Amino acid sequence: MGGQMIMDSKKVIYFYFIIALVLFSLQLPFGIYLASSYALSYPQWVVDLIPFSTARAVHTNLLVLWMLLGFMGGGYFIAMAEGGLNKIFSPFLALLQLIILFIAGVTGIIGFFFGWTQGRPLLELPFQMDLLVILGAVIFLLNITATMYRGWVQNRKFSAISFILLLGVIFTALLYIPGIFFYKNITMDWTAWWVVIHLWVEGSWELIASAVLAFLLAVLTGVDRKAINKWLYIEAGLVLFTGIVGIGHHFYWTGHPDYWLWIGASFSVLEPLPLLLMYWDAKRHLEHKPEFLSSLVGTLMFWSVVLHFIGAGVWGGFMTLPFVNYWTHGTQLTVSHGHLAFYGAFALLLFAVFYVLMSQFKGIKNLFEKRGVISFKIMTGSMIAMTLFFLMAGTIQVCLERIAGWSYVEAQEWMRWWMGFAAIAGAGFAAGAAIMVYDLFFLKEKSLNSK
Amino acid sequence: MKEKYLWLWFILPTLISAAVLVGLLKHSIKEIPIRTNADLLTEKVVAGKVALQKYNCNDCHTFFGIGGYYAPDLTKIYRKYGDGGRELLKDVILNPEKHFTGRRMKKFNITDSEIEAMMDYLRWTSNINNNDWPPVYSEKYGRKGNGGSNLLKAKKCLLCHRYNGEGGGAGPALSADFIRKSFDSKDSLRKFIINPQSGNKDSLMLPYGGAEFTEKELDDLVKFLWEGR
Ligand code: HEM
Ligand code: HEM
Ligand SMILES: [Fe+2]
Numbered sequence: 001m002g003g004q005m006i007m008d009s010k011k012v013i014y015f016y017f018i019i020a021l022v023l024f025s026l027q028l029p030f031g032i033y034l035a036s037s038y039a040l041s042y043p044q045w046v047v048d049l050i051p052f053s054t055a056r057a058v059h060t061n062l063l064v065l066w067m068l069l070g071f072m073g074g075g076y077f078i079a080m081a082e083g084g085l086n087k088i089f090s091p092f093l094a095l096l097q098l099i100i101l102f103i104a105g106v107t108g109i110i111g112f113f114f115g116w117t118q119g120r121p122l123l124e125l126p127f128q129m130d131l132l133v134i135l136g137a138v139i140f141l142l143n144i145t146a147t148m149y150r151g152w153v154q155n156r157k158f159s160a161i162s163f164i165l166l167l168g169v170i171f172t173a174l175l176y177i178p179g180i181f182f183y184k185n186i187t188m189d190w191t192a193w194w195v196v197i198h199l200w201v202e203g204s205w206e207l208i209a210s211a212v213l214a215f216l217l218a219v220l221t222g223v224d225r226k227a228i229n230k231w232l233y234i235e236a237g238l239v240l241f242t243g244i245v246g247i248g249h250h251f252y253w254t255g256h257p258d259y260w261l262w263i264g265a266s267f268s269v270l271e272p273l274p275l276l277l278m279y280w281d282a283k284r285h286l287e288h289k290p291e292f293l294s295s296l297v298g299t300l301m302f303w304s305v306v307l308h309f310i311g312a313g314v315w316g317g318f319m320t321l322p323f324v325n326y327w328t329h330g331t332q333l334t335v336s337h338g339h340l341a342f343y344g345a346f347a348l349l350l351f352a353v354f355y356v357l358m359s360q361f362k363g364i365k366n367l368f369e370k371r372g373v374i375s376f377k378i379m380t381g382s383m384i385a386m387t388l389f390f391l392m393a394g395t396i397q398v399c400l401e402r403i404a405g406w407s408y409v410e411a412q413e414w415m416r417w418w419m420g421f422a423a424i425a426g427a428g429f430a431a432g433a434a435i436m437v438y439d440l441f442f443l444k445e446k447s448l449n450s451k
Numbered sequence: 452m453k454e455k456y457l458w459l460w461f462i463l464p465t466l467i468s469a470a471v472l473v474g475l476l477k478h479s480i481k482e483i484p485i486r487t488n489a490d491l492l493t494e495k496v497v498a499g500k501v502a503l504q505k506y507n508c509n510d511c512h513t514f515f516g517i518g519g520y521y522a523p524d525l526t527k528i529y530r531k532y533g534d535g536g537r538e539l540l541k542d543v544i545l546n547p548e549k550h551f552t553g554r555r556m557k558k559f560n561i562t563d564s565e566i567e568a569m570m571d572y573l574r575w576t577s578n579i580n581n582n583d584w585p586p587v588y589s590e591k592y593g594r595k596g597n598g599g600s601n602l603l604k605a606k607k608c609l610l611c612h613r614y615n616g617e618g619g620g621a622g623p624a625l626s627a628d629f630i631r632k633s634f635d636s637k638d639s640l641r642k643f644i645i646n647p648q649s650g651n652k653d654s655l656m657l658p659y660g661g662a663e664f665t666e667k668e669l670d671d672l673v674k675f676l677w678e679g680r
Contacts, residue, residue, distance in 0.1 A: 053507045056521075115505075119504025124510070184492055185484075186515070240464060245472050251479070255487050257478075257486070330585075332520060408523035412554065
């Protein structure tokens with residue numbers, strides 16, 4: 001089949017990024033629609049046509065899909081580079097896998113509009129599509145493992161970064177499995193659901209992210225590998241030590257025994273610690289090469305670790321305390337945390353990967369950064385504003401609905417304005433994102449006369 | 452530490468944490484059937500869960516606080532209506548456009564057997580022991596504010612009347628404004644509640660009879676309605 005077809009690994013990885021960026025762009029209008037539904041009361045026919053539920057499923061599934069594709073593309077590159085190779089094991093399989101995952105995701109998302117759904121938040125993808133996803137994941141695992149293996153056999157190269165990355169992708173794939181089944185008992189259902197969602201974002205994705213971060217630091221700042229490896233192991237170990245039992249912070253109110261209140265809390269309040277280390281360590285390495293720190297990619301990486309720590313560590317660490325969570329659980333405060341954490345931890349890091357690799361693939365030596373910097377500023381400013389607006393709405397919700405005991409609907413009346421502001425900030429975010437996506441599609445060399 | 456052994460810094464904490472989680476989960480999962488009354492999970496109840504997933508209710512509403520935050524948590528919603536309010540709850544789900552005028556809910560084509568199964572399912576979830584959450588239905592924190600709005604619920608007034616955006620549409624909404632226009636004194640309001648037909652022969656309201664209330668409850672309720680808080 002593809003045997004004699006000569007496919008360039010870099011080109012295939014480039015396709016991953018292009019598709020990830022398209023899906024990212026599509027995610028945003030749905031977010032704006034969601035936030036605006038809180039601010040305005042849409043008429044019945046609009047709600048019947050695109051209910052909030054459908055829009056939310058689309059918004060979140062597109063998010064997961066583009067991020068996974070971004071990590072896969074980046075993962076292939078890292079496996080290749082860390083193995084001292086100039087080709088992944090099979091570019092053809094990588095392309096096939098991209099097509100399979102794209103079809104599964106897009107069919108699933110279009111299906112949501114026609115009520116084809118499993119009806120569980122974030123994991124709405126119907127069983128048939130789940131099987132396609134698993135097929136794609138298996139191809140990916142085989143292909144990336146074979147690439148790393150080849151690097152080992154040919155060049156005796158298998159780094160700490162490859163090791164953590166490989167574990168991260170294997171866990172991500174395995175953890176998907178409990179989420180595809182139907183559970184009769186809702187408590188068991190949420191237990192399986194959190195095994196997927198929590199152990200992803202606070203476990204396996206965190207491994208992938210720390211490997212990607214370590215890789216970028218190693219190749220871009222020229223810091224000694226030994227220092228990078230040491231911190232990578234310690235951070236990843238701490239992330240999993242605190243994060244695995246930390247899943248208990250989702251068992252407080254779902255029908256599990258009450259010992260989770262203190263066990264889950266004890267472990268998960270420590271979760272910010274590795275994130276703080278990651279920030280501190282990345283900052284030190286970035287400062288090692290000041291001219292890089294002030295470049296576009298350096299800025300993206302710096303703000304990624306900052307917002308990762310604040311959004312996930314500080315926001316999450318606060319809500320994980322049982323006596324706080326009792327009142328804040330399932331409010332707009334959760335939304336505020338989710339957005340800042342995802343944006344800082346994964347979105348900004350992936351943007352850095354896109355800029356580094358896409359400009360390298362195009363052979364650009366001295367990147368024209370102005371558009372990138374502007375888009376970064378707009379997106380990050382808007383995202384921070386948006387999470388602050390969600391925070392205001394959430395605080396009102398907690399005070400009125402949870403503490404004062406008002407009815408749900410009455411409390412929502414008082415949150416309208418803040419949700420409206422969040423929608424406006426979301427529009428700003430989308431504008432910034434449009435500039436970035438355009439810029440990434442048409443990267444160019446800094447010319448001599450443009451400064 | 453030698454570089455060669457650095458990976459132990461990663462693998463050991465991970466294995467310890469994973470072992471702790473597996474051990475705890477094993478125990479915890481054994482407790483779930485008791486805490487959730489799993490013996491009551493009949494096929495019909497499970498059919499309710501299937502139907503709720505079919506219409507993707509969970510992406511607007513939350514269960515146990517998880518899901519979309521666009522609409523109220525449904526875990527214990529059945530407690531608000533009770534068996535006596537089952538028909539009303541069904542109507543809310545089947546004909547949302549009649550009940551919600553502000554933020555709206557999609558009108559689905561839910562079948563008769565599905566809606567019955569949903570009711571049984573919601574009745575089941577409302578009795579799960581989940582460490583006393585959400586606060587509104589909490590035994591410890593309860594619905595705060597005044598005892599009056601608790602009474603409106605407890606005595607099923609809200610099956611027909613609306614208060615604070617909750618309740619049915621068969622009777623008039625119970626604003627203080629409406630109450631004071633309709634009654635000349637607290638005393639006549641009090642008499643009316645015990646026996647609506649005494650003051651107005653044509654009233655369709657159910658006679659509660661004195662036996663339904665303690666004196667204190669009746670005092671609280673009248674004061675609450677008269678003052679609107
Ligand atoms: C990159 C890391 C993280 C991401 C992307 C993330 C994302 C999210 C998301 C999306 C939710 C909402 C899930 C839902 O109910 O639909 C959530 C909930 C939660 N997260 Fe995180 N999170 C991260 C890290 C953390 C950390 C480090 C902590 C604790 C120290 C934490 C604590 C919590 C808690 C307690 C909740 C439940 C909130 C509630 O009760 O409603 N998270 N997270
Ligand atoms: C145009 C910008 C955006 C707007 C206006 C927006 C708005 C929203 C709204 C209103 C929700 C529904 C929350 C609910 O159920 O009440 C939501 C969910 C979510 N969005 Fe966004 N969003 C935007 C961009 C993003 C981005 C860039 C990310 C990731 C980096 C993201 C990640 C999420 C996640 C993880 C959820 C589920 C949250 C949870 O379960 O707590 N969104 N978004
Ligand atoms: Fe979590």
